[in-house]
Amino acid sequence: MSNGNRGPDRSPAVPLERILGPELAAVVLSRIADTLAEQDLLPEKVAYRMACERATDGDPLVLAAPGQVWELREWADPDMAPCGRLQILQRLHEPPEVLAADADDPTGEGQMEVLPIEVLEMFDLASWDTAFLSPTRSGGGR
DSSP states (O other): OOOOOOOTTOOOOOOHHHHHOHHHHHHHHHHHHHHHHHHHTOOHHHHHHHHHHHHHTTOHHHHOOTTEEEEEOTTSOGGGSSOSEEEEEEEETTTTEEEEEETTOTTSOOOOEEEEGGGGGGEEEEEEOGGGOOSSTTSSOO
């Protein structure tokens, strides 16, 4: 789970509104809040506040989803990272993991890896293909 530490000399994550636009960002935040309220038995307002805080921190536990590209943070050690940019292909929940590939593989046929969600703490969410955002509750930022 992310501890909100943005690393040395690190600015906040790129706002979801800039990546998705305000309407889709609101949908994703509502879905995150719904999940937090359900899983942790939180009041709606508390869950929404936590969703906003965790999304602002770039917490991969609440954000990681198919269709995203995550870029290695400036302060992260590239030798410890699987690549400079990760494309999320699938989100796995038990335990929290992602099926990912190198977003910069020119063939598009690069090796896929199952990675613990914590690996994404070395990365920032850079883009999100909105075609992967399901209109139903089970998709998107879950």
